[in-house]
Amino acid sequence: MSFICRFAPSPTGPLHIGGVRTALFNWLLAKKNKGKFYLRIEDTDKERSKEEFKKQIIDSLTWIGINHDGEEYIQSKNIKKHKEIASELLKKGYAYKCYCSEEEIKKQKEKCKKQGIPYTYNRKWRDPKDLKVPTNIKPVVRFKSKITGESKIKDLVQGEVNITNSIIEDFVILRQDGSPTYQLSAVVDDHEMKITHVIRGDDHKINTFKQKQIYEAMKWDIPEFAHIPLIHSDKGSKLSKRDMASTIGDYIKKGILADALRNYLLRLGWAYKDKEIFTLEESINLFDLKGVGKSPSKLDLTRILSINEYYIKNIDEKQLFDLLKRFAEKFRTKIDSSKEKSVLESISFLKNKAKTLDDIYCNSEYIIKDNIEILAEDKKLLDSNSKKIISEFLEKFNKIDNPNRENIEKIINDLIKKYNTNFKGVGQPLRIALVGSRFGPGIYNIILSLTKNEVVKRISKIN
């Protein structure tokens, strides 16, 4: 059985993480079934569609590793076809022209609101026998929706869903200016693209009942449908553009890895036994619509961070370094080529304390930057005694030709003995002098990750 699916966002705003997940599910299924995954930009709303959003959508998908087959399909390029289908529906009696003015509709809505009854278009022009066609109003074209009976869809996630036909109004398929609406365009395009599986957010469920009627009127094959539950914000409602960290860009900025986010999104609303970490290959092999739950799930940043931490600790270190390099250049300060070697060599301990690339960057800052600033509260910890200790350290350190773990350890141990202190008594002031903070990597790691000159320079500055 062939499997052709698509992701069809509208470029009227930045793609958020819910959309990315929908795209991911589609893509995974296409890969699993050796089918096709297309990207369709639904830009028939000329007013709100923006080129920059189209770019953002494609960039987001690319970043997380979702690549579509063929060129992206631009819906507005197919408007002519959509209109043809509209006139065919008109000709066959499945649609009709409605001459209600916008004011007339508005008045009806207000009236319904006052009476507390739900508004549906009153189908005034469905049977225009006794009506005089006004000459001053351009009509819209409405689809002649079923009035009686029930409709059923077999949803691959939700199971059977039934509705009473009469609640579906005669929806507009051609606007007053003759342009097609989403309901029409989506169906025509899905048909032309030979889409076999429509996997989209739960918020489209009602649309399916409208669109199904167009398929039936055109005697076209109806694709399978799957409506996946929406992602909710921590407040429990549909994710909106206002919610924090909801676009891919927000996560990139935080230093989240693509694989980590992919893994998180995969597990949001779907599970495979007790498995938590999925390689790309595993997700393709194991993903299945049957495993998708029916209830919406909340976005949980701590979980994302935790998965990110896992990936940071487990991916190849050279690869991690490259990611860090690009991250630093884009969002922080470019790592000077003279420092690259040292950062790369130190990454195994720099990453240890990190949940994000930004954390690694912060941990690396003492290597990356030539001038470190000591925090005021840490400066206080440098009393005369500790200053004395580190200047003595400096003196001895200077005499070493090739600093290594053993000879540094000896110096420190001697100092501990001499000053009758513990490791902290020596290590803490050294760390403050070298890193600018009492928090940081292990002291041997710090010293060995800097050049001898740099160590000397930083300690000398203290006194």
Add this chain to the structure above:
RNA sequence: GGUCCCAUCGUCUAACGGUUAGGACAGAUGGUUUUCAAUCAUCUAAUCGGGGUUCGAUUCCCCGUGGGACCGCCA
């Protein structure tokens, strides 16, 4: 308000109608360490309520309750 959907630890979720209801994240406690972190061990924590069906319901059915989505000449 109408229509539809959903309901297991705080969160993501597992459990052919038979499990001491499992795992992960978060949280708590303790050990270790050179600070922070990490790590290891342990612990806390859930089947929304009420009726059925059944020898037996988290699981099937009904009714409540709660949450959500949709109700555009947006997509």
